[in-house]
Amino acid sequence: MKAVVVNCPGGSEVLEVVERPIPQVREGWSLIKVKGFGVNRSEIFTRQGHSPRVTFPRVLGIECVGVIVETTDEDRLPLGQKVLSTMGEMGRAFDGSYAEYVLLPNEQIFPIETALDWTSFAAVPETFYTAYGSMLQLQLTSNDTVLVRGAASGVGISFTKLVKAAYPNLNVYGSVRHLVKEAQLLAVGYDGVILETDGTLETEKTFTKILELVGPSVIKDSISHLANSGIICCTGLLGGQWFLESFDPTFDLANNGYLTTFYSGNVSREQWQSLFDFLETYQVDVIPEKCYRIEEIRKAHDYLESSQAFGKVVIVNEG
Template sequence: MQMMHAVVVDHPGAPDVLSYREVPRPALKPGWSLVRVHGFGINHSEVFTRQGLSPSVEFPRILGIEVVGEVAATTAPDQFTTGQTVISIMGEMGRAFDGSYAEYVLLPNEQLYPITTDLSWAELAALPETGYTAYGALRGLRLQPQDHVLIRGGSSGVGMMAAKLAHALQPGIRVTSTTRHADKAATLQEQGADQVLTGELTHLPAAATFDKILDLIGPKTAKDSLQHLTPGGIVSSTGELGGQWAFDAFEPIGDIPNNRYLTSFSSGEVEPQLLQELVDLVTEKHVDIHPTKVFTLREVAQAHAEIESRQGWGKYVVVIEA
């Protein structure tokens, strides 16, 4: 039996339940391909699952909802070749079946997306969930050259990526990002924000208006965001950083001002061409997508601990060297 290293959660708990150990390498089965993992991002949803806040997930489980790597073996040789670079996102990976916190992961063929790129594994690992979410949400905002865009939750991985991608998509726009921590303002400006609002901004300043708002805090602030749009403006409520998954109450006629619009974006609905568009945009526009911090597979528990303690911010990735 071939073995591999993986990070296994036997039961929900603190970061120390993430156990680095040897386990059997997954065996190929019809309709699935084996991917050699080269990297993945650490996501807030994985922290929530490890804490036991995802009722549908059964343990023990190898977490990880995204992966970048290469095809090690496949049951679809007409679609994939051994050694081909692929990305996979969501699709119950790390939830209904074992995910990417491992040296190898077994994935449904329909969930593999070939990518052509010269990016490093660390750079590519920063893109799947974070970059795809930011890019898809920005496209939904229909950015115009002179837009003033607000990113609520700007110090998150998606928020920082969105600031960079927004300028790459429309160089003439102005980006304002929010963060609860004043000491992060300078870094956010280095990462693409033209202006930073700091503090516990459940409600924005009364006079503040924006053409487009990417609200990563989610239902906790989305209704407030709608009140700060210019005519024709759009709010994309994408993410739940505020810890609230649904509106307490929502009345479209009362909560959406006239001639303003509310949309969202889910990385669970993957459009393969958008992934390649994203990679091409990053390459052609020389977007700096280096992750905030890179960990080894053995250090996944440390990454979780930093994110959970709010010490960690930006994009954390794991890279598995050959």
């Protein structure tokens, strides 16, 4: 099989497409023929050497969609079953989805019923699930005014598509560091675009609900734009800061705001199917922004790291 191996941390040049034996099935694990997978910023962080528990060489990849080709759980994961998998320790403690086949623990493989084609299916798992969970955490109503901080990211765009599908009249604003993407953002459903300069939003607007995807590096500024008794869901780390420092809950949330998060590792088959049922019910557009072949993995990483990056990037395997 083809697999993308990283032998040492570095730039996209360390992503090497090689021939490897197909993994051998062992008890409690099953083999998936990978039809496609999303490319994520967390994999870029790992490739760069910022994931302290990851050792090299390693096949990256924290998500995939495909079919079961060898199983150790015939009842739940029969041969030919359409499945997805995300998170766990795939691509970190053991080899992940940047390959034509991947061997995964049965407990993190989920059977899915969906009519989506493989390209669209590959765009859903980690990104749309994170967006969907964050949307539920924000407890939206038809009267809300929403801000997405990190609007051009895959999760930001997916969140807005979900919200606009269910609440078409809801006002959703997005923040960006450069207005060059304003037309693209308006086209995917945002009602307005707000410029962020040096971690500060250039607006006096307040919002009843905020999806924080930049993270701890700007969250205090986001909270300052939260309406009384509003909710902020801090889901992303696009700002590169992992922890919230010098935070005083009493004074920093003095406007009676609610701070929450969504952890995409909290999964079950029922939760996954709920997402796909939502996508079908509301006919949500899940087509990825960019689609590459496995041989083009360096191009995919370069695009995601570039200032032109927009939306979801996927790799789709042929056959």
